Amino acid sequence: MKLLRKRLLVGTVVVMALAVGGIWYSFHRAKPTTDHVNHDQEVHQQYTCGMHPMIITDEPGTCPICQMDLTPVKAGTSGPAASAADAGERKIKYWVAPMDPTYIRDEPGKSPMGMDLVPVYEDEAPSGATIAIDPVTSQNMGVRTATVERRDLYRLIRTVGTVDYDEPKVTSINAKVDGWIEKLYVAETGQLVKNGQALLEIYSPKLVAAQQEYLLALRNREALKGSTFTEISAGGDRLLEASRQRLRYWDISDRQIRQLEKTGQVRKTLTLYAPYQGVVTMKMAMPGQFIKAGQELFRIGDISKVWVYADIYEYELPWIKVGQKAEVVLPFVSGKILSAEISTIYPYVEPKTRTVKARLEFSNPGFELKPDMYVNVRVRAQRVQDALAVPGEAVIHSGEKQRVFVALGDGKFEPREVKTGVQDQDGFIEITQGVLEGEQVVTSAQFLFDSESRLREAIQKMLEPKEVEQAPVDNHQGHDLSEEDLEALFE
Template sequence: MQPPKRFFLIALLSLALVLTGGTWYALQCATQMGWGPFTGPQHAHAEQKYTCGMHPMIITDEPGTCPICGMDLTPLKTGTAGAGAAGKPKGERKIKYWVAPMDPTYIRDEPGKSPMGMDLVPVYEDEAAGGSVISIDPVVQQNMGVRTAPVELRDLHRTIRTVGLVAYDEPQQFSINAKIDGWIERLHVDQTGQVVKKGHPLLELYSPKLVSAQEEYLLALRNRNQLKNSSFSKIAEGGESLLEASRKRLKYWDISDRQIRDLERTGEVKKTLTLYSPFEGIVKRKMAYEGQYVKSGQELFQLADISEVWVYADIYEYELPWIKVGQKASVSLPYVDGEDLEAQITYIYPYVEPKTRTVKARLEFENSDFELKPDMYVNVRINGQEVKNALTVPVESVIHSGEKKTVFVALGDGRFEPRHVRTGLQNKEGYIEIKQGLLEGERIVTSAQFMFDSESKLREAIQKMMTPQEGYPSAQDARDAPAEEMDEQTEEENLEDLF
């Protein structure tokens, strides 16, 4: 072939390629601008979509069966798949509530200031918190079993039933000790549990020191009698002082006044002296035996007055907000079908028992008939503190996800908004107090909200991937930039932020 013909064919082929590429480029530009290649401006007519009632994330262009569960796909209403809030003209937008800029749970139905002093920001009905409003087709809602309940005011009350342990009244427990060395010659109180009155004889003690003290007292008594008529007043006073010192010595060793008077009257030194009980109660513990040698300071008896007893009620940590000092309580014996014993909480201990993880609440009772016995278990019922006009929702509507608590608010027309809330007390009827995050009259989802939560998080992740973040290149910039100019470190950080 001659060279001119070859050049002519190459030029012809080049022209054809240029015309074809230009036509393709024009069609692409027209498509991006909203123009079809032949029909002019395209109108956004959504095609019919199909979804699974049990797996709403499955969306197809034609009918069939769900690849997960095998159920028949149902038609999806136009605008419900991946749609956000319906756009409205700005003149028709209506403010739903006002929210604090730094605390999304602090909402009010009128403008004002947040706890941090910042102006509240309006939230419109067609807006989503963080763009996470989701739309669910009515057919899908029915298949999911979505139920809602109103946010309403009610009085919260809780009756706490727990177990109690009867214990001794701590200020009414006593210890009796020997104050001098000696031998126990005889025991008058020789049984544990024996009732002891104040002044009741406990034991007879022989001690050489007590014998010497009696002799010294008699000597001081005779000396005083001889010197009391002395013409020298100081000598008479000295005799009286010596007698008083001997008397105090005997009293300090728990020798009674009656025994000292008998010693003065008879003038005879006794081998043993009787020790009397300075307290009233029952013998809780006995460590004294006849013939035993005891030393000064050794404990002989433990007495406890059980005419008044304490009851320790175990309160779990989550029940503490319902309990306060002064509240009424009742105690019933498990083996007696009779009237309950009424009392009130006198003290709440400021620590938690490490084994039971409970806090002790103390009740005090009169026990003159000894019906309540120490270490006995009883049933305790406490009427908890009532909370008036609390904003409440069903407890099953709150999703606990780590540090946050979320509910889904029904906005109508199949739209649902996730809302972070702060909760308070919870009663046994299944309602929980909402301190921040909801308004009275709103409706919240009480079932299938976990599927809502998954859909909301999926939408949020997709939005993060579609929206370029500050400091990162957009998708168009990434396509236009050469591959060698992309920063690998930036891509890794971007992926970490997304997930």
């Protein structure tokens, strides 16, 4: 009897479950979806402050900052879904690369990675963070826009330059043998010397011995000239040539050697001559001084041609090229201007000044340019022609990325990631990717827009309704109940 009662209870529960499931299905099938739509609209309806657009709430009230009444946020300003529902026929705004949001075109095609471009419609933005601001609020915020246009970018670089010696024309004078300075002809630093001018006379026992050996070799060759033995005569010639070469290695000139051959007398001192023309920039020689082989005695620099080193900052490097025209202004000669070209751009940065040296070469016949002198340098950079550009204040630099806000009309603004190039002297920045010619970009108050778009994007992600997973109707769900639960249900 008890078993029969239990089976009766199970059957009754199953019948009741089937009846309830059928009623629920019929009710929801026949009921229109307006309640669901209205519920979504209620969830998405938000309120903001006209003076502080960063304030967004889900309920009406007053602004916690200025105590003004909050106004409803226009539908479609927090994402493309609402706009798409009201748009009817959608119109393509531009085409964008799937993997690079800055690569946009006004017609379909391929991205640099070979992928098909995807369309972006006027009622949506790739980031989903399009914002809308009331015109009165925009006016109060001082929002201004500028047109993306093509223009020639130009920059005149002004910097300081330092005059220096022509490095290949700087000479070090030293003796190749040990000895004593008997007489000094050039006794002042800054003295101008000519090529072949006598610098000093040096006494060296080695030079005296070398002269004597040369005279002996010369007499020996003269004595062997009438010899019938060819080998002996050739040996005398080789000995004489070796003695002559030894004198040359010690900087004894051919003229001095000929004088030695002519007189036949050994000189106590021999004279060292200047190999180049220039100015004595360093003198380490004094009369009577003992010098060793290799010791530097003079340093001579030719300033008939000088170099000017111009300091170029890192951000100016894209404008600098070898061969560009440059001007040097002499501030001490009533602004005299000298013209030249950039001959070399050095491949390293000065660690102290954080600049790169650009070298200019000038002829200096009147010695107006003096080493270590400061001059003003002007470099006329080559124009970047037909570049897509926007005002510099329109670009927001946030770490590794750059962003602009594009005005879509009707108070709507779209954040757009861009890639930039050079910046000219008028403040315009080249845009290589991210915008199209003729679009309007925001040039003021865009930092508030940036905060607003980021905040709304974050709120949108948090408030986005999740799809409720409805469990399927189980016509046999009563079978999962135990007998004890069924008895408790009917007690």
